[in-house]
Amino acid sequence: MSDIPSNEDGEMSKEELLNAIRDSIVNLDFDKSKEYTLKALEAGATPQEIILKSIAQGMEIVGKKFEESEYFLSELIVAGEIGKEITKILEPYLKGAEMKKIGKVVIGTVRGDLHDIGKNIVAMMLEAAEFKVIDLGADVPPERFVEAVKSENPDIVGMSALLTVTMVEMKNVIEALKEAGLRDKVKVIIGGAAVTEDYAKNIGADGYGANAVEGVRICKQWVSQK
Ligand code: B12
Numbered sequence: 001m002s003d004i005p006s007n008e009d010g011e012m013s014k015e016e017l018l019n020a021i022r023d024s025i026v027n028l029d030f031d032k033s034k035e036y037t038l039k040a041l042e043a044g045a046t047p048q049e050i051i052l053k054s055i056a057q058g059m060e061i062v063g064k065k066f067e068e069s070e071y072f073l074s075e076l077i078v079a080g081e082i083g084k085e086i087t088k089i090l091e092p093y094l095k096g097a098e099m100k101k102i103g104k105v106v107i108g109t110v111r112g113d114l115h116d117i118g119k120n121i122v123a124m125m126l127e128a129a130e131f132k133v134i135d136l137g138a139d140v141p142p143e144r145f146v147e148a149v150k151s152e153n154p155d156i157v158g159m160s161a162l163l164t165v166t167m168v169e170m171k172n173v174i175e176a177l178k179e180a181g182l183r184d185k186v187k188v189i190i191g192g193a194a195v196t197e198d199y200a201k202n203i204g205a206d207g208y209g210a211n212a213v214e215g216v217r218i219c220k221q222w223v224s225q226k
Pocket of ligand 1: 051055056059060061062063064066067073076077078079080081083112113114115116117118119121122158159160161162163164165189190191192193194208209210211212213214215216
């Protein structure tokens with residue numbers, strides 16, 4: 001559908017390119033997704049627009065197809081790989097010049113959860129906003145969050161979870177921080193498709209970011225208040 005260039009000289013507009021990236025994720029088309037991402041950047045799309053309008057929406061549709069058994073695990077894996085590839089293309093555009101850091105964030109996807117595309121995007125956008133980011137990766141047990149808070153002394157701990165079965169791990173991390181006497185030393189922000197603002201409040205997190213842009217805004221607010 002969005003493969004058809006619309007204006008006279010055959011060039012696709014920025015909006016059409018953003019939709020075309022989304023559709024190529026849904027159609028599991030590696031080559032087209034990369035091609036359209038490069039073209040969208042050339043057409044002036046920001047990495048943030050590509051993340052929110054193309055990757056997030058494309059993954060949303062893939063997720064629905066998976067729920068409706070139109071797609072299976074193999075398709076989820078391919079969509080995940082495409083998401084990672086696009087993120088790699090965006091990385092240099094998000095990395096700002098080396099500047100003085102405004103704060104430090106330890107971030108990770110919680111234990112049992114392998115979804116790391118969203119977390120990687122948040123980490124990249126935090127770096128672009130001049131935070132120093134310590135990325136613990138995915139499937140991170142509470143002890144590793146505690147160790148990292150001890151050794152890195154961050155301002156903020158960020159956690160990601162995409163599965164309803166793993167979101168409980170966020171509470172475990174907060175409890176582990178409390179037990180280690182570290183809870184008051186850091187702000188805690190959570191995010192990921194499984195969690196909500198209410199859940200953040202329930203488990204005693206300080207904030208919730210529905211997307212990377214919102215997450216970065218909250219983190220910036222926190223460090224500016226220090
Ligand atoms: C790709 C994908 C996979 C890939 C992941 C690859 C990877 N390296 O990440 C693979 C194939 C590994 C996978 C596996 C599974 N998956 Co999966 N997966 C997805 C899919 C399609 C997209 C996820 C994604 O990358 N989204 C794009 C990113 C950009 O969005 P995001 O992660 O939400 O992040 C944004 C925000 O949430 C926020 N954010 C995220 N983290 C954080 C953190 C902080 C601090 C902040 C502030 C913000 C923030 O900012 C990000 C950018 O804006 C989703 C569907 C969906 N709609 O989410 C299902 C989905 C999450 N998976 C699902 C399932 C069931 C599974 C499996 C159990 C399938 C199975 N039967 O084995 C396994 C579990 C494996 C495991 N132990 O983790 C379900 C979860 C249902 C549930 N509620 O529990 C979903 C919702 C699909 C569905 N509709 O059924 N999956």
